[in-house]
Every structure is written in C-alpha cells, then in structure tokens.
C-alpha cells in the first residue's frame with residue numbers, strides 16, 4: 001500500500017488557474033476526504049492524482065515515486081466515478097473482469113478476484129446481469145468492484161454516492177467504510193457533502209477556489225475551524241455567526257468575546273436556553289422544525305439577524321415569543337472580521 005505526497009500542485013486550463021499550489025501528505029492506509037463547494041477543484045485534483053489530467057506545476061508522488069509522467073494504468077490507482085461508467089452491454093462479471101483481461105491476467109486469477117470482490121460487495125447473485133437490470137446502488141457496487149479487482153494501492157472516489165437516494169447513500173457509505181477497514185488501502189474520496197466527510201474521513205481536506213483552507217481530523221475541524229469558511233462548512237446546521245452588537249451588552253466579557261472587529265461563532269447544538277437576563281443573546285421564535293429526537297428553533301433577533309438553536313425538546317411557547325440563550329465559554333468561537341481567521 002502507498003501514501004501520497006502533493007507538492008505545490010497547480011492546474012491551469014489555458015489562462016484559467018483552478019488549483020493554486022496544493023501541498024498535502026496522505027498517509028498510507030489513510031481515508032482522506034476532499035470536501036468543498038461545487039467548482040472548488042476537488043475532481044480536478046483527484047483526476048491529476050489518477051493521471052487523467054496533466055499537472056501544470058508541482059509534483060505528485062504515490063508510494064514515494066513521482067508519477068507526473070506516469071500513465072494512469074501504471075500508477076497503482078483505481079478510480080470510482082459518480083456516474084458508474086459501466087459498459088451497458090456487458091454482464092456485471094465482464095464489467096469487473098474487463099480491465100484484468102486487458103492486462104492479460106490469467107483466467108483463473110481473474111475469476112478468483114471477481115468472485116471475491118462480488119462476495120465483499122454482496123453482488124454475487126447479479127454477476128450474469130447487465131447493468132440495465134440493476135438498481136443505482138447495485139451499479140455503484142459493481143463500479144467499486146471493478147476498482148477492487150485491480151487491487152490498487154490507492155482508491156480514488158469522485159462523489160460515488162451522489163446519484164443514490166438518501167437511504168442507499170447511508171448504506172453504501174457504510175459499505176465503503178467497511179471496505180476501507182477490510183482492505184486497509186489508501187483512499188481519497190471527493191464529496192461536497194460534509195456529513196460524508198465527517199463520517200468517513202481519517203483526514204479531511206477542505207478546499208475553496210482551488211486552495212486548501214484546512215486539513216485535519218473531523219473533530220479538529222469541528223472543534224477548531226481555522227476560519228469562518230471552514231466553521232460554516234463543517235457541521236449541520238451551519239455555525240451561527242454574531243456581531244458584537246448582537247450579543248447582550250450586559251453579558252460577561254468572556255462570553256461576548258470582543259469588539260466590532262470580531263465575529264462570534266456558536267453552533268446551534270451549543271446554545272442553551274436560560275431565563276431572561278441570564279443569557280448572552282435573546283431573540284424571537286420564528287419557526288420550529290421538529291425532527292423527533294431534537295428540534296431546531298429558528299430565531300430572529302430584533303435587528304433581523306437569524307440563527308438556529310438545537311433543542312432536545314421543542315419550545316412550549318408561541319411563535320414570536322422571546323427566548324434567551326447562553327453557551328459555554330469554551331464552545332464560543334472568535335474570528336477576525338476582516339480576515340475571517342480564528343482568534344485564540
């Protein structure tokens with residue numbers, strides 16, 4: 001198995017630069033997730049690792065070997081795409097065997113690998129079907145199987161769950177996590193979905209506009225986001241932001257945390273309702289979303305500022321009534337308003 005090293009990697013399409021000097025180390029056996037909004041360069045970066053896109057500058061090494069000039073098939077990587085990219089007229093078996101036959105692998109070895117992968121992915125019963133006769137989730141498992149049989153050093157996934165419905169997405173996500181446990185291979189996984197990133201990753205790389213905003217474990221990013229972008233991208237609902245003027249001026253200084261040059265961030269799950277006069281902010285209840293296990297109270301301040309509080313019980317007060325909240329000082333994030341960078 002192999003790790004990856006990216007050094008000052010850039011990508012230009014003509015005049016347009018879309019990746020701006022990415023430095024990154026992915027350890028052998030690590031599950032690394034690239035996350036960020038659409039268009040931030042996740043697929044481009046992954047495709048450069050796969051060798052499907054030229055590298056405009058810098059270097060990419062897999063297992064210590066620089067692969068800038070190495071053909072995709074010789075990099076020891078296998079890629080799974082969002083759109084499955086299966087051959088429609090071939091059976092599942094032949095789809096999985098295709099690449100190995102191209103590589104002139106002996107028939108018995110191919111058969112062993114295809115059947116073993118099918119077993120792992122629970123698609124043994126479908127081996128003689130064509131993709132047409134499979135559900136989206138089954139097709140995606142075939143696409144993953146086609147990657148597994150190649151026994152790559154590095155798996156590359158580009159939004160593999162995006163075309164699946166919600167229930168299947170959760171199930172397939174678990175299967176990918178199990179697969180990683182079982183194979184111990186290095187995996188690089190692209191998604192725009194922060195829940196996928198949080199649940200799958202050993203290491204998350206948050207990208208914006210072709211640059212890395214932060215690299216860290218899911219909990220590092222959740223607990224200590226480097227800037228307001230990461231703070232709002234990781235965690236659901238999004239972190240609430242407040243200006244100094246939106247917090248109660250009579251609240252203790254360590255809770256309000258600063259002047260007009262600061263942004264205060266508090267996650268919905270860290271707001272706690274308290275009696276009037278005992279909190280750091282108060283607002284009117286606008287709407288309640290009841291989610292069974294918890295409720296989201298959508299609040300609106302006197303100046304129209306909106307925020308969300310996550311509550312164990314839905315509030316027993318009418319819409320428009322006031323609620324007051326506080327938060328533990330160590331769960332209050334502070335950012336510089338001008339740069340967006342974390343302060344502490």
Ligand SMILES: Nc1ncnc2c1ncn2[C@@H]1O[C@H](COP(=O)(O)OP(=O)(O)O)[C@@H](O)[C@H]1O
Nearest residue numbers: 013016018036037038039040041042043044045
């Ligand atoms: N072949 C191409 N030619 C020109 N621009 C491209 C090409 N492929 C991608 N881009 C641009 O590069 C940027 C990053 O794209 P992409 O890596 O697909 O983003 P993501 O996968 O994060 O949604 C986007 O602005 C996109 O329009």
Ligand SMILES: [Mg+2]
Nearest residue numbers: 042043044159
């Ligand atoms: Mg993409």
